[in-house]
Amino acid sequence: MRNFFSPCHHWLAAALVVGGLLGAVGEGSVNGEELRTVSAIRALPVEQLQQKISVRLDGVVTFFDEGLFSHFIQDDTAGIYLKFPVGVTLPLLSPGQAVEVTGTVNPGEYAPVVAVEQVQVTGAKPLPAAQPVTYEQLASGVEDSQFVEIGGVVRAIRKSDVPEFFEIEIATGGGRLLIFSKNLPVSRPDDLLDSTVRVRGVCSTKFNHQRQLFAIRLMVPRPEDLKLEIPAAQNPFAVPVRPVGSLLQFTPQENFSHRVKVSGRVTYFVPGSTLYLQDEERGVQVHTKSREPLAVGDEAEVLGFVSQGDYTPMLQDAVYRQTGAGTPLTPVRVTTDGALTGNFDCKLIQISARVIDRTRHGDEQFLLLQDGNAIFQAGLKMEKTESAADSFDRVANGSLVSLTGVCRIEPGEWNPGNDWRAKSFTVLLRSLADVVVVASPPWWTLQKVLWIAGALAFVTFAAFGWVAVLRRRVAVRTRELEAEIQQRQRAERRREIEQERARVAHDLHDDLGARLTEVNMLATLVKSPTTSAGEKDRYLDDLSETARLMVTSLDEIVWAVNPRNDTIASLASYFGAYAQRLLDLASISCGLDIAEDLPERPLDPKFRQEIFFAFKEALNNVVRHARATRVWLRISVREEKLLVEVADDGHGMEAATHDAGNDGLANMSERLQAIGGECEITSDVQQGTTVKFRAPLPQPIL
Numbered sequence: 001m002r003n004f005f006s007p008c009h010h011w012l013a014a015a016l017v018v019g020g021l022l023g024a025v026g027e028g029s030v031n032g033e034e035l036r037t038v039s040a041i042r043a044l045p046v047e048q049l050q051q052k053i054s055v056r057l058d059g060v061v062t063f064f065d066e067g068l069f070s071h072f073i074q075d076d077t078a079g080i081y082l083k084f085p086v087g088v089t090l091p092l093l094s095p096g097q098a099v100e101v102t103g104t105v106n107p108g109e110y111a112p113v114v115a116v117e118q119v120q121v122t123g124a125k126p127l128p129a130a131q132p133v134t135y136e137q138l139a140s141g142v143e144d145s146q147f148v149e150i151g152g153v154v155r156a157i158r159k160s161d162v163p164e165f166f167e168i169e170i171a172t173g174g175g176r177l178l179i180f181s182k183n184l185p186v187s188r189p190d191d192l193l194d195s196t197v198r199v200r201g202v203c204s205t206k207f208n209h210q211r212q213l214f215a216i217r218l219m220v221p222r223p224e225d226l227k228l229e230i231p232a233a234q235n236p237f238a239v240p241v242r243p244v245g246s247l248l249q250f251t252p253q254e255n256f257s258h259r260v261k262v263s264g265r266v267t268y269f270v271p272g273s274t275l276y277l278q279d280e281e282r283g284v285q286v287h288t289k290s291r292e293p294l295a296v297g298d299e300a301e302v303l304g305f306v307s308q309g310d311y312t313p314m315l316q317d318a319v320y321r322q323t324g325a326g327t328p329l330t331p332v333r334v335t336t337d338g339a340l341t342g343n344f345d346c347k348l349i350q351i352s353a354r355v356i357d358r359t360r361h362g363d364e365q366f367l368l369l370q371d372g373n374a375i376f377q378a379g380l381k382m383e384k385t386e387s388a389a390d391s392f393d394r395v396a397n398g399s400l401v402s403l404t405g406v407c408r409i410e411p412g413e414w415n416p417g418n419d420w421r422a423k424s425f426t427v428l429l430r431s432l433a434d435v436v437v438v439a440s441p442p443w444w445t446l447q448k449v450l451w452i453a454g455a456l457a458f459v460t461f462a463a464f465g466w467v468a469v470l471r472r473r474v475a476v477r478t479r480e481l482e483a484e485i486q487q488r489q490r491a492e493r494r495r496e497i498e499q500e501r502a503r504v505a506h507d508l509h510d511d512l513g514a515r516l517t518e519v520n521m522l523a524t525l526v527k528s529p530t531t532s533a534g535e536k537d538r539y540l541d542d543l544s545e546t547a548r549l550m551v552t553s554l555d556e557i558v559w560a561v562n563p564r565n566d567t568i569a570s571l572a573s574y575f576g577a578y579a580q581r582l583l584d585l586a587s588i589s590c591g592l593d594i595a596e597d598l599p600e601r602p603l604d605p606k607f608r609q610e611i612f613f614a615f616k617e618a619l620n621n622v623v624r625h626a627r628a629t630r631v632w633l634r635i636s637v638r639e640e641k642l643l644v645e646v647a648d649d650g651h652g653m654e655a656a657t658h659d660a661g662n663d664g665l666a667n668m669s670e671r672l673q674a675i676g677g678e679c680e681i682t683s684d685v686q687q688g689t690t691v692k693f694r695a696p697l698p699q700p701i702l
Helices: 006-026 038-042 135-140 336-340 446-527 533-561 568-585 605-626 655-660 662-674
Strands: 054-065 070-074 079-083 097-106 113-124 147-159 166-172 175-181 196-207 213-219 226-230 260-270 274-278 283-288 299-307 314-324 348-361 364-371 374-381 400-410 424-429 435-439 589-594 630-638 641-648 678-684 688-696
Touching: 038 054, 038 079, 054 079, 054 113, 054 196, 070 196, 135 147, 135 175, 135 213, 147 175, 147 314, 166 196, 175 196, 260 283, 260 314, 260 400, 274 299, 283 299, 336 348, 336 374, 336 400, 336 424, 364 400, 446 533, 568 589, 568 605, 568 630, 568 641, 605 641, 605 662, 605 688, 662 678, 662 688
Parallel strands: 079 113, 175 213, 283 314, 374 424, 589 630
Antiparallel strands: 054 070, 054 097, 070 079, 097 113, 147 166, 147 196, 166 175, 196 213, 196 226, 260 274, 260 299, 274 283, 299 314, 348 364, 348 400, 364 374, 400 424, 400 435, 630 641, 641 688, 678 688
């Protein structure tokens, strides 16, 4: 907390106003001029972007939709995002409107933006030519807010959370891109799947709180900006069936950018998530969002986009249809070494091993198994309707089990030699029926059981006996300590109350009692018939002044006693207010320098009263003897000590004066000594007098 000299308020305020005007001239401009192009804004370093430089841009709206939090314009140099104040009703802007935007630059949360102050529509204007880009350029973030063009194959389409928009995923170059568009170039959304499209839109970035890019989107402003280049087949399932084993094999005459069709029998199925299909030779993992029912053993055809898996290819964004009902496939019997060769990845296998442990994670439960030196796990995804009884609890550790499920390998480091083996593998179970207990774990012998039971019983009884003895001892000692503590607390509390009552009575008697006697005497003199009119007026003035001093003394005593003032901050605030009030009456300027980092420490009433009376004596000496024009009050805490300093610019104290007024000085020293502190006085005829109080802060009560 800082305050300045009271008589200086007017010239200080004037100086602040002049300084603010001078600062305003430098703020909001670059070389004294507004920024007029987006490229100039994007070229500024972050330090200058934080200076709220004024801008005035003439551009065209490229995309504007509050539901998607997207407000973009572009001038002849580049595009930029418009940030509107919170709570302000946004203007109804649409792509193709020419606008004049005024505001200030802002670093934004990722790239520079314009903090809008005013937007004015000036007419219509064609959208800028879309800049052809690659996925790598978009992923770098340099095209943020720019109107760009890119092509790709549609992998998925769905309705957005913003109702009037579609979300379209396309595969292009090195990755996948999300497109937002209100209009489609086809009558049915599903007809767009597997089509080759060309998209023009504004690049919108998604970023984290560390200003790092993690996703990109394209916002399509007009229907003509989503163009169908190569439509998908009218009957996508009419394409030829490919063997699962041929996926991603070397075929120089074709690529796998479009969907392929495979067929086989279902070996594993989680609706809306994962499907495993197996033909005569190989198996494949299929990612799908479809939920049409399928049963293990059904014959099905799958259309999907080929993608690299951990070891064998997979199909993504797939759709399927059932072509027939069938019986489940017969699993291939394998050993752990055979599974680690990778030849059975994604295929239905049967394997035997011994159970090491059981665990559960979320809605999946797992068995940890061992066969020889190989350790692997088997997992089963539980349905929401299944209870705890439908679990692996029936399979005891040490049991020998036979498992049936889909094999998934974890390749680890790969090498082309025939002796290569995978790091590990997992068996995906379809139901509890896929786990068959072949042999239960061996039981311990009766002799071992009896020995262990006897040892456990002895240890248990001994432990219980010792715990009971200790508990009784602790209970007795606890009651004794509680009684002693309560007795000491009551005695200490009584002593503190008696001391506080005696101190308050002493203060009331010494201060208010003397003044009440003076009031009584003055009242008697006023009533006396022998007192002249002039003397009565003087006695009434004295009576008024004495009453005022009594009110002030009573306020000081109440302040010292009130527990709400038991903080260093409250003491500093009261000292400052008291000093300003007293010195203003004496026409002396008062400057306050109170530290802002005062600790939240409680102060007992005695501490506050003693240091306040010493402080009051120091101020009275200034008013009565110093002939000062300015006084500085400084309050801080250093090294667990409260420091109070009163410095004036008066004529100081000479040796004779010092001796003459030593009663007040002695009182200040005695009060500081009563609370373990010290009083230091330095005086100079030329520079005035400085009184410093140092008092150790009371230790907090634990």
